[in-house]
Amino acid sequence: MSRTVSSWIFSSARNSIVLQGKGHLYSIHIPNRNKIKWKLVLSKTRLYPAGSCSLDNTFSLKKAFRHTSTEEEHFSFQLSPSQINDVLRAGELSHKILYLNGKNANSVLRFESNQLASNTPIEDRRSAATCLQTKGMMFGVFDGHAGSACAQAVSERLLHYIAVSLMSRQTLEEIELAVECMKPVLPILQWHKHPNDVEYREITSQYFENLRVYWQHLLDLDTEPGFSLEEAMICAFKRLDSDISLEVQAPQENELMRNIALQVAFSGATACVAHIDGVHLHVANTGDCRAILGVHEEDGTWSTLPLTRDHNAFDEFEIRRLKREHPRSEEKTLFVNDRLLGILMPSRAFGDVQLKWSKELQHSILENSCDVEALNIYQYVPPNYHTPPYLTAEPEVTYHKLRSKDKFLVIASDGLWEMLSNEKVVNLVAGHLTELNVQKPQLAFEKPVNLGYMHSLLLQRKNRGIASLDQNIATHLIRHAIGSNEYGEVDQEKLAAMLTLPEDLARMYRDDITVTVVYFNSETIENYYRNN
Numbered sequence: 001m002s003r004t005v006s007s008w009i010f011s012s013a014r015n016s017i018v019l020q021g022k023g024h025l026y027s028i029h030i031p032n033r034n035k036i037k038w039k040l041v042l043s044k045t046r047l048y049p050a051g052s053c054s055l056d057n058t059f060s061l062k063k064a065f066r067h068t069s070t071e072e073e074h075f076s077f078q079l080s081p082s083q084i085n086d087v088l089r090a091g092e093l094s095h096k097i098l099y100l101n102g103k104n105a106n107s108v109l110r111f112e113s114n115q116l117a118s119n120t121p122i123e124d125r126r127s128a129a130t131c132l133q134t135k136g137m138m139f140g141v142f143d144g145h146a147g148s149a150c151a152q153a154v155s156e157r158l159l160h161y162i163a164v165s166l167m168s169r170q171t172l173e174e175i176e177l178a179v180e181c182m183k184p185v186l187p188i189l190q191w192h193k194h195p196n197d198v199e200y201r202e203i204t205s206q207y208f209e210n211l212r213v214y215w216q217h218l219l220d221l222d223t224e225p226g227f228s229l230e231e232a233m234i235c236a237f238k239r240l241d242s243d244i245s246l247e248v249q250a251p252q253e254n255e256l257m258r259n260i261a262l263q264v265a266f267s268g269a270t271a272c273v274a275h276i277d278g279v280h281l282h283v284a285n286t287g288d289c290r291a292i293l294g295v296h297e298e299d300g301t302w303s304t305l306p307l308t309r310d311h312n313a314f315d316e317f318e319i320r321r322l323k324r325e326h327p328r329s330e331e332k333t334l335f336v337n338d339r340l341l342g343i344l345m346p347s348r349a350f351g352d353v354q355l356k357w358s359k360e361l362q363h364s365i366l367e368n369s370c371d372v373e374a375l376n377i378y379q380y381v382p383p384n385y386h387t388p389p390y391l392t393a394e395p396e397v398t399y400h401k402l403r404s405k406d407k408f409l410v411i412a413s414d415g416l417w418e419m420l421s422n423e424k425v426v427n428l429v430a431g432h433l434t435e436l437n438v439q440k441p442q443l444a445f446e447k448p449v450n451l452g453y454m455h456s457l458l459l460q461r462k463n464r465g466i467a468s469l470d471q472n473i474a475t476h477l478i479r480h481a482i483g484s485n486e487y488g489e490v491d492q493e494k495l496a497a498m499l500t501l502p503e504d505l506a507r508m509y510r511d512d513i514t515v516t517v518v519y520f521n522s523e524t525i526e527n528y529y530r531n532n
Contacts, residue, residue, distance in 0.1 A: 078496060078500075079496040079499060079500060081492070084492075084495060084496060084499060085469075087116075087499050088114075088116065088470075088475050088478060088479055088499075089114070089470075089472070089475055091113075091114050091115035091116065091194060091196075092112075092113070092114050092194075092472045092474070092475055093112070093113040093114065093126075093128075093192070093193070093194045094110065094111065094112040094113070094472060095110060095111055095128065095192045096109070096110040097109060097110060097521075105524060106137070106521060106524065107276060107277075107278050107279060107402060107520055107521050107524050107525055107528075108137050108276055108518055108519070108520065108521065109519045109520060109521040110518075110519050111128060111139065111192075111516060111517060111518040111519065112472045112473050112474050112516070112517050112519075113126055113128065113194075113472075113474050113514075113515060113516040113517070114472055114474035114475045114478055114514075114515055115512070115513065115514045115515075116415075116478050116482070116512070116513045117512055118415065118506045118507050118510050118511050118512045118513075119148075119506075119507060119512055120503050121148060122148065122512050123143070123144035123145065123147065123148040123151060123512050124141070124142065124143055124144060124148075124151065124413050124415070124512040124513070124514040125141075125142040125144065125148065125151040125152055125154070125155035125269075125514070126139075126140065126141050126142065126155065126514050126516055127139070127140040127142070127155045127156075127158070127159055127191075127273075128140070128191070128192040128193075128516065129159050129189040129190060129191045129192060130189065130190040130192070131163050131166070131188075131189060132186070132187050132188060132189060132190055133163065133167055133171050133186060133187075133188055134163060134166040134167060135277045135278075136275050136276055136277030136278075136280075137275075137276050137277075138159050138162065138163075138189075138273060138274065138275050138276075139273070139274045139276075139409075139411055139516050139518055140155065140158060140159060140271060140272065140273040140274075140411075141271070141272050141289050141411045141412060141413050141514050141515075141516060142154050142155045142158075142269045142270070142271050142272075142289070142413075142514075143269060143270045143271075143287065143288070143289050143413040143414060143415075143512070143514070144267060144268070144269045145267065145268050145269070145270075145344070145345075145346075145349075146266070146267040146268055146352075147263060147267040147376070148267070149260065149263035149264045149267045149351075150244070150263075150264050150265075150267040150268050150269040150350055150351035150352075151267075151269035152198070152200060152264075153200065153207075153244065153260075153264045154240065154269050154271055154350050154351075156199060156200065156207065157207055157211070157240055158236065158237070158240055158271060158273065159189055159273070160188055160189060160211055161211065161214065161236035161237075161239055161240050162232060162233055162236040162273065162275065163188050163189055164188065164211065164214060164215045164218065164236075165218070165226075165227055165231075165232035165233070165235050165236045166226070166227065166229065166232045167215070167218075167226070168226065169219065169226070171186070172215050172218060172219055173219065174186065175215065176212070176215065176216065176219065179212060200260060202256055202257065202260065203256075203257050203260050203261075206247070206257060210243050210247065214239055214243070229275060229277075229280070229282050229397075229399075230282060230397040230399065233273070233275065233282060233284040233395060233397050234284070234394060234395060234397060237271070237284060237286060237350075237393050237394060237395045238393060238394055240350070240393070241350050241351070241392075241393035244264055244265055244350060244351055245265060245353055245356065245357075247261045247264075247265070248261040248262055248264070248265040248266075248353070248365060249361075249365060258369070259375055262365075262369060262372065262375060262377055263375055263377065264351060265351055265353045266351070266352075266353060266354065266377045267351055267352075268344070268349040268350060268351040268352035269287075269349060269350045269351060270286055270287020270288055270289050270311075270346050270348070270349050270350075270413075270414075271284075271285070271286050271287060271289065271350060271393075271395070272284070272285045272286075272287075272289035272290065272291050272308060272411050273285075273395075274291060274409060274411060274518070276402075276409075276518070278402075278524075278528060279401050279402040279403075279525055279528050279529075280399070280401065280402070281307075281399070281400045281401070281402055281409070282397055282398070282399050282400075283307045283308060283397065283398045283400075283411075284395035284396070284397045285307075285308040285309070285311070285395055285396055285397075285398075286311065286348040286349060286350065286392075286393050286394065286395040286396075287310075287311050287346035287347075287348050287349050288310040288311060288312050288345065288346045288414045288417075289308070289411065289412065289413050289414060290306070290308050290310065290411070290412060290414070290417050290422075291306075291307040291308045291409060291410065291411045292304055292305065292306050292307060292308075292409070292410050292422050292425065292426065293305040293307060293400070293406050293408070293409055293410075294406075294407050294408045294409075294410065294426040294429055294430060295403075295405050295406055295407065296405050296407050296430070297405060298405070302426050302427060302430045303426070304422045304423050304425075304426045305400070305406075306422060307398045307400060307409075308396070308398065309396065310346075310414070310417075311346055311347045311348040311396075312338075312345055312346055312347055313335040313338040313339065313340070313345075313347065314338065315347075318347045318348075319334075319335065322334050322335075322340075322347065322390070326387050326390070327386075327387060330384060330386060330387065333383070333384035334390070340355065340390060340391065341355065341382040341383075341384065341385065341390060342382060342383070343355070343382050344391070347391070348391065348392055348393060348394065348395070349391055349393060350393045352391050354379075354380060354381070355382075355388065355389065355390045355391040356388055356389035356390070356391050357388060357389075358388055359381050359385065362379055362381070363379060366379050402520060402525050403525065404522045404525045404526045404529075406520055406525075407430075407433070407519065407520060407522070408429055408433075408517055408518060408519045408520060409517070409518040409520070410425055410426075410429065410477075410515065410516075410517050410518075411515075411516045411518075412425075412477075412513070412514060412515040412516070413511070413512060413513060413514045413515075414511065415481075415510060415511030415512050415513035415514070416477060416478070416481050416513050416514075416515055418510075418511060419481035419482065419484075419510070419513075420477070420480065420481050420484075424480075424488070425477060428476060428477055428480055429473055429476075429477070429517060432470075432473050432476050473517045474515040474516065474517055477515050477517075478513050478515060479495065481510075481513060482494075482495060482498040482499070482510055482513075483495030483498065498510060
């Protein structure tokens with residue numbers, strides 16, 4: 001490790017201010033105050049009850065590689081290339097859509113995903129599933145804060161709520177009848193998971209019962225043929241957030257389930273979910289995760305199509321929305337230091353009942369709970385807390401009709417977007433695709449020649465014979481996010497330093513990063529337009 005890089009890290013650490021109180025950690029990095037926007041995080045949050053599994057040894061850096069404190073005597077940033085790859089690739093997940101009868105009628109060709117922890121354990125989550133009772137596939141990225149409990153619950157439950165919202169009345173009646181008769185229930189989703197993805201198995205039965213109450217409510221509505229996809233996504237987001245709030249208020253005889261409900265409600269999570277059915281793409285977003293499309297234009301160049309807006313203090317629409325929902329007397333206190341009520345970076349999220357409930361309800365729930373301090377849950381009412389709720393989980397839903405030139409979708413937590421711009425991400429994925437195509441037979445020379453086509457040929461020539469270091473595109477993006485230098489090239493020394501940062505420093509320089517890239521089947525999309 002060069003002296004320059006290590007000196008930069010330690011001098012930056014000395015110039016950082018850490019304010020700790022009420023169990024919450026506010027980290028402000030002075031040199032990068034205007035560049036990196038840190039979220040509220042909970043200090044030393046224990047995310048899993050005793051007896052349940054944890055991600056400590058799954059996605060976080062192995063203890064042999066990562067330092068636990070800047071106080072260690074023998075401090076080194078050195079990792080071998082193979083160790084770097086082991087760390088970066090630990091969370092890789094990929095899935096290719098099967099061809100039936102030699103054909104693939106699915107507009108999704110394949111997806112690749114990965115995660116890298118900054119927090120210990122990681123607070124991000126991801127989901128991917130194929131709908132079995134309705135059409136389409138869903139992909140979600142969930143960015144937790146104040147612990148991973150809320151992100152964990154939302155990643156397990158939200159896709160089910162969306163799927164149920166889309167079911168026909170007949171299907172819902174068949175499922176309800178099966179439950180009443182204690183017969184096997186029709187599977188709703190086929191999950192595509194990493195082998196080490198965890199679940200709250202202890203509380204699965206309660207989650208199912210509350211999902212059942214939701215579909216019973218839908219049956220009572222008698223609104224066949226049901227919701228539009230946009231309505232279904234909005235209703236599912238709002239209903240799940242309501243259930244999270246109600247579950248912690250309900251009496252619980254089981255202490256473990258009670259503790260999980262408390263942790264879920266008093267932590268928070270942003271969410272971005274894409275539903276893809278043929279050429280129909282819907283993206284529902286709550287918070288500051290982000291989704292973009294990579295578009296291959298006719299002239300051979302690549303462009304970026306954003307599908308979400310970041311819900312935070314930097315978005316004028318969000319500022320105006322909150323001002324409409326609260327008295328004029330609170331206009332100057334809604335956002336303090338670019339945070340909602342001076343606390344939270346995103347202005348929409350699941351959980352976070354501290355910003356949704358009345359002071360009295362918070363006090364009542366925590367007063368009647370056993371040893372909430374052991375769960376790192378504290379009653380903290382921010383100044384100027386007068387007219388809750390200040391936070392909502394209602395998503396913005398964007399619809400896009402896929403075209404043959406739409407080649408891929410990138411969904412990621414803000415840990416990626418803090419490091420790489422939309423355009424840089426699209427260029428990295430496009431360059432990765434070019435490398436893969438180099439191994440295919442050279443296409444005939446196209447006429448007329450344009451600048452975009454010549455640029456594509458130059459990229460192929462530059463990359464010919466050079467195999468990509470990462471087969472998984474999500475890993476490729478994470479490598480560049482934390483290891484790129486000022487010239488956009490991966491600096492091995494910087495990469496090693498960012499991966500071996502001690503736990504008490506890592507969060508100051510990078511957030512948890514979760515990335516899912518979905519590749520589209522252009523042939524299927526073209527056939528749709530040809531047949532219609």
